[in-house]
Amino acid sequence: MTAQLIDGKAIAEQVRQQVQEDVAAMVSAGKPKPGLATVLVGENPASQVYVSMKQKACAQAGVESFGHKLPETATQEEVEKLVSELNADERINGILVQLPLPAGLDEERVLNTISIEKDVDGFHPLNIGRLAQKGRDPLYVPCTPYGCIYLLEQVGVKIEGANAVVLGRSNIVGMPAALLLVRRNATVTICHSRTQDLPGVVRGADILIAAIGRAQMVRGDWIKPGAAIIDVGINRIEDPSHPKGSRLVGDVHFDEAKEVADWITPVPGGVGPMTIAMLLRNTVRAAKLAG
Numbered sequence: 001m002t003a004q005l006i007d008g009k010a011i012a013e014q015v016r017q018q019v020q021e022d023v024a025a026m027v028s029a030g031k032p033k034p035g036l037a038t039v040l041v042g043e044n045p046a047s048q049v050y051v052s053m054k055q056k057a058c059a060q061a062g063v064e065s066f067g068h069k070l071p072e073t074a075t076q077e078e079v080e081k082l083v084s085e086l087n088a089d090e091r092i093n094g095i096l097v098q099l100p101l102p103a104g105l106d107e108e109r110v111l112n113t114i115s116i117e118k119d120v121d122g123f124h125p126l127n128i129g130r131l132a133q134k135g136r137d138p139l140y141v142p143c144t145p146y147g148c149i150y151l152l153e154q155v156g157v158k159i160e161g162a163n164a165v166v167l168g169r170s171n172i173v174g175m176p177a178a179l180l181l182v183r184r185n186a187t188v189t190i191c192h193s194r195t196q197d198l199p200g201v202v203r204g205a206d207i208l209i210a211a212i213g214r215a216q217m218v219r220g221d222w223i224k225p226g227a228a229i230i231d232v233g234i235n236r237i238e239d240p241s242h243p244k245g246s247r248l249v250g251d252v253h254f255d256e257a258k259e260v261a262d263w264i265t266p267v268p269g270g271v272g273p274m275t276i277a278m279l280l281r282n283t284v285r286a287a288k289l290a291g
Contacts, residue, residue: 036120041071150278203222
């Protein structure tokens with residue numbers, strides 16, 4: 001039986017619609033629109049695209065967008081000074097520093113500078129620390145892992161008691177995703193480049209979150225029948241049959257895995273749209289917490 005597709009585009013659109021309604025309600029109650037500041041340092045083309053997409057999404061949802069660009073030559077002090085100024089700006093509820101920063105800049109120091117109340121990306125060490133501790137709640141959860149769990153919950157995948165495997169241990173996706181699964185009472189295994197018998201470990205997964213950054217690494221015979229697969233990977237591979245000569249694929253071999261799994265996200269159109277949707281949701285939450 002072919003797996004059911006988890007339509008990230010449709011679910012993200014529902015989240016964005018709710019954000020739009022929340023913003024409209026705030027404005028009609030006489031409150032200011034939520035504000036999101038983006039900080040882009042340097043000329044990284046991918047980062048420029050991501051920031052542009054976030055600003056466009058803000059406009060559609062009725063969220064005020066404040067774009068700030070610094071040159072590749074910006075110093076650590078200049079970046080931190082800008083972030084400190086945004087912390088003090090009452091119009092701004094969320095601050096997003098687009099990563100990666102140019103070489104020579106200390107990302108950890110910059111993220112530490114963001115006020116925890118405005119850390120809508122969820123990367124402040126205090127927010128991550130709270131996520132890792134039982135009985136404590138972060139103000140905000142990192143957007144991509146948040147989106148992964150939201151997709152599972154929206155289609156009715158049972159997380160409690162499930163064996164979950166997270167493939168990849170990055171600070172941005174893998175580690176926070178594992179912590180979110182633990183919070184929902186899954187039994188979690190985190191895999192990486194030194195995991196022994198990786199296919200065997202993945203075969204035990206009722207839920208697989210793949211975020212390793214290697215095109216089609218997870219094959220169909222790695223998948224447990226009936227599993228739910230969340231594929232975070234976005235990789236470009238050559239494909240002469242495609243009009244552009246290439247196409248995007250995930251970390252999971254989709255055509256093989258869909259014949260074994262019960263649920264699977266497509267690439268593109270799965271996790272990707274959720275990241276910006278959850279960023280908007282976090283920004284509205286920040287505005288509500290600010291009163």
